[in-house]
Amino acid sequence: MSVTTNANDTTRAATRNTIQRALVLEAVRSLHNHPTSADVYEVVRERHPNISRATVYRNLGVLASRGDVLRVEVPNGADRYDFFNEPHYHALCRSCGQVSDVDMPYQNDLADQVRDAQGFAIDGHQIIFEGLCPSCQKR
Ligand SMILES: [Zn+2]
Ligand SMILES: [Zn+2]
Numbered sequence: 853m854s855v856t857t858n859a860n861d862t863t864r865a866a867t868r869n870t871i872q873r874a875l876v877l878e879a880v881r882s883l884h885n886h887p888t889s890a891d892v893y894e895v896v897r898e899r900h901p902n903i904s905r906a907t908v909y910r911n912l913g914v915l916a917s918r919g920d921v922l923r924v925e926v927p928n929g930a931d932r933y934d935f936f937n938e939p940h941y942h943a944l945c946r947s948c949g950q951v952s953d954v955d956m957p958y959q960n961d962l963a964d965q966v967r968d969a970q971g972f973a974i975d976g977h978q979i980i981f982e983g984l985c986p987s988c989q990k991r
Pocket of ligand 2: 886934936940941942953955
């Protein structure tokens with residue numbers, strides 16, 4: 853084990869970080885069901901058993917803050933991650949917890965209405981509709 857830090861070590865660490873981030877991004881992009889961080893970890897671990905849960909979770913945070921993936925904050929539930937990173941709306945099934953995309957254009961003027969009324973500088977919003985998914989309605 854080397855205790856010295858030189859440019860090569862720094863480069864190698866940066867390369868490893870880039871590779872790990874790419875693996876996590878690839879896993880999110882392979883899942884189209886709004887996975888939780890635990891779901892993403894399971895997929896990464898199948899192909900790369902040595903990667904730690906902490907590494908996957910940390911990289912999900914980095915990818916979300918860079919806008920490479922969308923983090924969907926679910927009320928009373930685990931955050932979900934979305935390969936589709938444009939602003940869009942979701943529906944949450946209150947029975948099984950499934951999160952789906954809602955086919956509705958993003959309402960930019962909603963933010964304008966809030967700004968006009970409150971002087972608050974809004975830069976985004978999320979909407980999660982709640983109800984029952986088709987398979988839970990059949991039960
Ligand atoms: Zn359901
Ligand atoms: Zn979505």
